[in-house]
Amino acid sequence: MKIPIHKPETKYVRVGNERQIAYCEYGDPLGKPVFYFHGTPGSRYEPSFGDQAGKDYGYRIIALDRPGIGRSDYVKARRLLDWTQDVKAVAKQLDVRKFGVIGASGGGAYALACSYAIPEQLEFSVLMGSWGPVATEPKLRQEMAQLDRFFAKLAKSVPWVFYAPFSLLGYAAKRMSPQGFMKVIESSMSVADKQLIADEAVAQFYADDIAEGFRQGVRGPADDAIILYGEWGFDVAEISVEVHLFHGEEDRFAPYSYAMYFDEQIPQTKLYGYPREGHLFIAQLFDEVFKQILP
Numbered sequence: 001m002k003i004p005i006h007k008p009e010t011k012y013v014r015v016g017n018e019r020q021i022a023y024c025e026y027g028d029p030l031g032k033p034v035f036y037f038h039g040t041p042g043s044r045y046e047p048s049f050g051d052q053a054g055k056d057y058g059y060r061i062i063a064l065d066r067p068g069i070g071r072s073d074y075v076k077a078r079r080l081l082d083w084t085q086d087v088k089a090v091a092k093q094l095d096v097r098k099f100g101v102i103g104a105s106g107g108g109a110y111a112l113a114c115s116y117a118i119p120e121q122l123e124f125s126v127l128m129g130s131w132g133p134v135a136t137e138p139k140l141r142q143e144m145a146q147l148d149r150f151f152a153k154l155a156k157s158v159p160w161v162f163y164a165p166f167s168l169l170g171y172a173a174k175r176m177s178p179q180g181f182m183k184v185i186e187s188s189m190s191v192a193d194k195q196l197i198a199d200e201a202v203a204q205f206y207a208d209d210i211a212e213g214f215r216q217g218v219r220g221p222a223d224d225a226i227i228l229y230g231e232w233g234f235d236v237a238e239i240s241v242e243v244h245l246f247h248g249e250e251d252r253f254a255p256y257s258y259a260m261y262f263d264e265q266i267p268q269t270k271l272y273g274y275p276r277e278g279h280l281f282i283a284q285l286f287d288e289v290f291k292q293i294l295p
Contacts (some may be wrong), residue, residue, distance in 0.1 A: 013094070074220055088118060101125050146185065151165070170218060193281075239266050
């Protein structure tokens with residue numbers, strides 16, 4: 001895996017009651033706009049791997065920090081569908097009328113929310129290793145990794161009960177060595193994931209990304225996880241746009257059964273499965289994604 005060597009300038013857009021959403025841009029600044037939604041936890045630095053692919057295929061990748069994550073202002077008691085209005089507001093501020101969405105891991109739920117709520121503005125919708133609606137689908141819940149089972153159980157409690165153990169992810173990413181941090185989440189890794197993070201530079205990239213997500217503390221990232229563990233507020237079967245599903249078949253963070261579920265439930269999909277791949281390889285998928293969605 002070729003490691004990105006730069007972090008672009010962080011920019012800001014004001015939305016709502018004067019709060020700010022932070023973002024970074026990658027790829028071709030004059031290309032077709034696509035909003036990228038990071039994982040949970042994660043940050044606007046995640047699509048660094050897509051910079052060259054964006055330039056090669058003519059896409060302007062706009063990566064947003066969600067509320068309370070990275071440098072975006074915190075929003076109390078937010079819901080999954082609230083994000084669609086933030087995306088509309090950012091698009092308006094940036095004078096973007098039509099755009100694509102790419103959601104990676106936990107960000108997949110936010111791409112699906114946009115696919116459901118604002119289909120008229122979407123050029124395409126892509127999920128990469130997406131999380132599934134575990135609160136409403138018992139079969140998906142049963143396939144969660146051990147660490148997610150623990151967090152999902154706590155997420156049903158009052159927030160501060162969940163915040164305490166979840167904050168350890170941010171602490172580990174900030175304070176431990178990259179390989180030490182990876183040991184914390186190793187139980188959720190496939191063999192392929194472990195091979196990837198054996199590269200110190202790859203481990204450092206992911207540790208830095210998650211540490212940035214926790215820049216303001218635990219509230220934003222923890223709220224993001226609580227939202228994903230809970231009910232999403234819409235039925236994916238009512239999504240009217242075509243959704244492209246890219247997923248490693250050995251994924252343990254977000255099992256391949258999640259992609260199969262979406263393929264069955266969403267009326268229009270294209271499923272791209274990758275045998276012997278886990279979860280972390282999705283950072284390398286931008287070339288493949290752009291190839292597949294080109295008209």
